[in-house]
Amino acid sequence: MMRALWSAASGMIAQQTSVDTISNNLANVNTTGYKTETAEFKSLLYQTLQTRSTSANGSDKPVPAQVGLGVRTASITSRMSQGALTATESDTDFAISGSGFFAVRGEDGETYYTRNGDFNYMVGTNGMMLANSAGLPVLDSNGNAIEFGPEIDTSKITISETGQLMYPDETNNPQSLGFSIGIFQFSNPAGLEKTSGSLMKETAASAAAINEATGLNIVKSTISQGYLESSNVQVVDEMVNMIVAQRAYEMNSKAIQAADDMLSQANNLRR
Structure with a gap:
């Protein structure tokens, strides 16, 4: 009992x-x-309670008692699983369709990953910088903070489905700025360590981050500007x-x- x-x-x-x-x-x-x-x-x-044995009359008792x-x-x-995409009125809101994660640099210098694309522009060291709602810089595909010089009007920046940052030329045609928002995948995303603020950290269980810009044999994600991914x-x-x-x-x-x-x-x- x-x-x-x-x-x-x-x-x-x-x-x-x-x-x-x-x-x-x-x-x-x-x-x-x-x-x-x-x-x-x-x-x-x-x-x-009783292992496999025989009864008193010799009958076989193959099943133990546990x-x-x-x-x-x-x-x-x-x-x-993928959450629903919700339209917003902000050009700095981004939603990922697929298995990818955005990357941001934490205050401790470590790289963290998130599906929350609620970003904003803020003043950086060399101009305007793309950051999340907590002020952490968003990283590009090379692992560097995304910053724009003073000659760039951030209100005119657009982003392609592949994450390329685009800016209009003299004829108002969007042209690539030469870098893109970093999107990363994991072999086992459920193994990521959760921290505060919708951020996750790479662990041995999740395996190393796979950069979609350089990764081979992976299904790449797409980015939708003006949308946010709702919870699933x-x-x-x-x-x-x-x-x-x-x-x-x-x-x-x-x-x-x-x-x-x-x-x-x-x-x-x-x-």
């Missing part, structure tokens, strides 16, 4: 983690570029998952009550 208490308690803890994850998804339903997360579980160790000892959280996995959270699915997690939590609490009642009955036995 003590096994039942601890197993049910582990189930309640696991379902609490599931509800926490679902709550975070719902809280970020309107966060640009957010990817929904799912709590994954795995069973704990099994206790062997009792599970509960559950624990295995991982919280991000679902990297499905509110209806999350509400159903919350009901399932809540019912599982209740069932585990009932198992604890049942084990407690059995222990109470055993303590009340009289000879």
